[in-house]
Amino acid sequence: MGSELVKPDHLDRKAVVYVRQSTPHQVITNQESLKLQYGLSQRARELGWREADIDVIDSDLGQSGAGAAHRKGFKDLVARVTLGEVGPILSMDVTRLARNCSDWYPLLDVCGHRRCLIADRDGVYDPGTPNGRLLLGLQGTISELELHTIRSRMTTGRMAKAERGDLVVQLPAGLVRDPSGVVTKEPAGAPVAALRDLPESTDGRANDAGLCGRGLALPRRDRHGDLHWQPATVSAVTAILKNPAYAGAFVYGRTWQKPSKIPGERSQKSPRRGTDWRIVVREKYPAYIDWEAFEKIQAMLRDNRAEYQHIKSRGIPRDGAACSTVSPIAANADTR
Incomplete structure (x- = not known):
């Protein structure tokens, strides 16, 4: 299934599949999510890319999307987009790429400037168009809010246990x-x-x-x-x-x-x-x-x-x- 947004100049560049899971525990236990992310290579073939022109970046497995400072794969992705090497970025959803608007919006700016598309399971988006940027921007904002909500729930539960002294912590020798x-x-x-x-x-x-x-x-x-x-x-x-x-x-x-x-x-x-x-x-x-x-x-x-x-x-x-x-x-x- 192709897309009208995919142009010949996009097909002349590489399609990059970005794979990420937040923690090492998820990498080990959430194998189905991992298979779905690697399966995006098939989505790239459906959009018109040959197997030889599809690259997978998975060096950020076990890294949180809350920041980009320690995500080597994300930095490499941004650098390749900046150099004009990437036609589309494929990801399960925008939460795989970034859960922080300070990382997400600069990526949208670079993609819009270099005419790089962003695709997920639901569709293909062009960050260089007003509608595409609006949709992607809203998804990024919701993703950041979701991360804050998850952290808030976890912190509230942890503090409630700690106040009772029931929080399980590592005990010293003895x-x-x-x-x-x-x-x-x-x-x-x-x-x-x-x-x-x-x-x-x-x-x-x-x-x-x-x-x-x-x-x-x-x-x-x-x-x-x-x-x-x-x-x-x-x-x-x-x-x-x-x-x-x-x-x-x-x-x-x-x-x-x-x-x-x-x-x-x-x-x-x-x-x-x-x-x-x-x-x-x-x-x-x-x-x-x-x-x-x-x-x-x-x-x-x-x-x-x-x-x-x-x-x-x-x-x-x-x-x-x-x-x-x-x-x-x-x-x-x-x-x-």
Whole structure:
């Protein structure tokens, strides 16, 4: 089935099929959608293109359409359209190309200037004509609104669960979640023993030389939740001392997205101060230490930062006998 919008000069150029799915999970599970997108090559043949003149861009699989900064395939597509190499762009719908009007309308401008058509399952559109641009513009605006609506629903549900302390988050070593979802302490064994033996100096920092000399390793969970043993470091010990889960508290919103200073770069996570945590639900997990002891540790860590010239604090106590005290977490560890 052809289209009256397809002209000979369009057929002299390449037809490009753009394939995208938003997440790696969708790539694995939504195979039918993937087949339909690759099947657009047949649509291009129906419009008059030969098989050799049909290219498929699928390097953006697993990438969100909310932005173009990290979508190499979309950038390549725009570059090829700008060079006049593309006759039509074929996509399942405009949400595959962009869910952000700041990316969508510049693409329409380039397509209109280079007389590049845009086609989906429903028809063929010419962005260079008023009616074509109007229809495509409305679709892009609706797509952006749809993305905002989806995010809003997800955020509302997530926050409602977090306020009850029922949001499932990754637990630190020493805490486990059973099949019914109840959080319990790690069964007596190596992880608990490591926490019990965790040393702490008066400023909450590990004595690296002492830890390495004793060959102490700490249990840590990776992003998949699997338990691994790693050599004790200052950052690892500090992360344990700062984790409110060991005080039995569910906390949501310990970090915030710090805007990037360089355009195009991903925003970086920055920690919030304890008083600025968004949601704190105490007595949600079995505690290794009580909340008062946890707050004392946090105050000690803040007070002993090595910033005397800036905040006139006492500074960090150096190596000495005080470095041999035992962590409050360790002292209260339940080995059952």
